[in-house]
Amino acid sequence: MATHLTVEQRQLARRLSARGLSLREIGRQVGCSHEVVRAAVRRESKRPVRSDPWKPGPGRLTLADREEISLGLRDGDSFTAIAGRLGKAVSTVSREVAGNGGRGDYRAWRAHQRARERARRPKTPKLACARLAAQVCQWLQEWWSPQQIASRLRMEFADDPMMQVSHETTYQALFVQGRGELRRELARCLRTGRDAPMVVKRPV
Structure with a gap:
């Protein structure tokens, strides 16, 4: 069990104490012993306090x-x-x-x-998922816009985050794969708001 609590752990311990949880219950939630919780709640600890920078x-x-x-x-x-x-x-x-x-x-x-x-x-690109990439490619070939595709995926796969992708990610995939005249055409589509033609390969 950790004995050197972060600012966030101390704050959590005090909030849970104010909600009526016992020291042992708080210890299980915060990840330390109830003795450490007691010191944190009573502000008795003299240890330097570090903060967790991740948000x-x-x-x-x-x-x-x-x-x-x-x-x-x-x-x-x-x-x-x-x-x-x-x-x-x-x-x-x-x-x-x-x-x-x-x-x-x-x-x-x-x-x-x-x-x-x-x-x-490190994150695996969403469109590296073969099933998702195939669905996106199919709708692009039917002249759906990336915005339409993103919206439809959220509707059809509401409980499956692996089958959802933002329109920004789709556009990025198009630009990564696009070359020469295709790349220039994709840029024109973005500026004018038209649907981009789908002649790109599936992202790897």
Whole structure:
């Protein structure tokens, strides 16, 4: 267990204490012993405090969101109720809990650190997924715009983030693959708002 808490861990511990959680419950959520929690809550620790510089991107779950999820699970709330309070999709909450120990073992701080580790790993391009690339290519060949494709994917695959891609990513893939006259034509399409012709190869 960690004994040197970050600013964020101390703040989380104090918020959970104010919500009535026991020291042992807080320790499980924060990732330390209840003795360390006691010192943090009472502000007795003399250790220098470091801060975690990582912040989730826009639209991602924050530490405060994960705190609310853990409290909701503790109270036996449904994913729907928790998602409603957070203003998030139910699928977002269910995936978050399932990927971090399930209802019985979800811990706010641990889940937040896992999210940080995932965010720092090199990302595989979305269009490297053969199934997604094939679907995008099909609709581009039917003269759909990248904006139309992104919207349709969100509708048809609402619960499958691996089958969703932003229109910016699609445009980027077109430019990476485009050469010569095709590249110039793609640029003209972007400036005029017309649909871009699809004669590019599937991204690798």
